[in-house]
Amino acid sequence: MSEQISIIGAGLMGHGIAQVFALAGHIVRVYDPDFQAMASLRERIVKNLSDLGQDVSATSRVFPTEDLGQCVTSADVVFEAGPEDLAFKQKLFAQLELLAPAHALLASNTSVIPITDIMAEVKTGNRTMGTHWWNPPYLVPLVEVIKTASTDPTLAQKMFDLLAEVGKTPAMVEKDVPGFIGNRLQHALWREAIAIVAEGICDAETVDTVVKGSFGRRLPVLGPLENADLVGTELTLAIHETVLPAIDHTPGPSPYLKQLIREGRLGMKSGEGFRTWTPEQQAQLRAKVLRHLKAMNAAESC
Numbered sequence: 001m002s003e004q005i006s007i008i009g010a011g012l013m014g015h016g017i018a019q020v021f022a023l024a025g026h027i028v029r030v031y032d033p034d035f036q037a038m039a040s041l042r043e044r045i046v047k048n049l050s051d052l053g054q055d056v057s058a059t060s061r062v063f064p065t066e067d068l069g070q071c072v073t074s075a076d077v078v079f080e081a082g083p084e085d086l087a088f089k090q091k092l093f094a095q096l097e098l099l100a101p102a103h104a105l106l107a108s109n110t111s112v113i114p115i116t117d118i119m120a121e122v123k124t125g126n127r128t129m130g131t132h133w134w135n136p137p138y139l140v141p142l143v144e145v146i147k148t149a150s151t152d153p154t155l156a157q158k159m160f161d162l163l164a165e166v167g168k169t170p171a172m173v174e175k176d177v178p179g180f181i182g183n184r185l186q187h188a189l190w191r192e193a194i195a196i197v198a199e200g201i202c203d204a205e206t207v208d209t210v211v212k213g214s215f216g217r218r219l220p221v222l223g224p225l226e227n228a229d230l231v232g233t234e235l236t237l238a239i240h241e242t243v244l245p246a247i248d249h250t251p252g253p254s255p256y257l258k259q260l261i262r263e264g265r266l267g268m269k270s271g272e273g274f275r276t277w278t279p280e281q282q283a284q285l286r287a288k289v290l291r292h293l294k295a296m297n298a299a300e301s302c
């Protein structure tokens, strides 16, 4: 069945989510108060589709709309992909509850904010949930579907089925915790990566070389718990008895990270973060990531 999809926010994530649904045959309405984001919406989607050799005419199903009400008035499903700001998202969902039809599913694409907090002002919490997509949404398969204590499980399942139908790999998150599943795992690794550099065990480039050249090679086909079963749970226990006490337990962001920011080392945008980056190196890395993601999808579809 073709659902009417509404997307709030036409930035990096919003335009990519719109692309996924339009390509799958759905009508997609998009709202963003930024003129430039709206003016360039179809153009950005056409570019992505043509780079991938996909049907650019799918863009004709994407409709930029001028106001929020017009965007969601006939929606079956609303995805919010606006700024990562709790107060903004709370206010927006309080409005969406009134503007969208009573049956519409309401989902936030927040990276880490608990959905329960975002939906605090919404009275019909049964139809609210998180849908955490990954960048770029049209190349990374996973979408976490996050239930709160108020979410109707049948509506979360409806979202899960819709995402599967449009070619995504949905994963159900049963408890609404900060960072859900993917970002908790990802940032547990980043915390230790930063601690290793801060302790002088190696430099930042070496951390990345180790990850990419070792367990990172296996990760696309061997998850951590598959790996634990592969080596055996008793070996996993023995390793944890030695290693876990030595791993960073800092309960907040690393002082090393805070120091980088104080020094103006903001990453690629300032030319230096953990490492230094020329504009050419930045462009090369971005292109390499895209090539890799495309190649993985192509290999999987063979």
Ligand SMILES: NC(=O)c1ccc[n+]([C@@H]2O[C@H](COP(=O)([O-])OP(=O)(O)OC[C@H]3O[C@@H](n4cnc5c(N)ncnc54)[C@H](O)[C@@H]3O)[C@@H](O)[C@H]2O)c1
Pocket: 008, 009, 010, 011, 012, 013, 014, 031, 032, 033, 034, 037, 080, 081, 082, 083, 084, 085, 109, 110, 111, 112, 132, 133, 134, 135
């Ligand atoms: N970038 C990522 O890798 C990524 C991955 C997963 C989730 N997310 C989350 O998705 C959301 C969007 O992230 P992004 O990277 O697309 O950000 P972005 O800055 O590229 O896009 C945000 C868009 O929201 C628009 N916006 C501002 N005020 C608005 C309003 N009042 N109503 C509607 N739109 C408004 C902006 O004009 C902008 O186009 C955030 O919550 C972010 O944490 C991002």
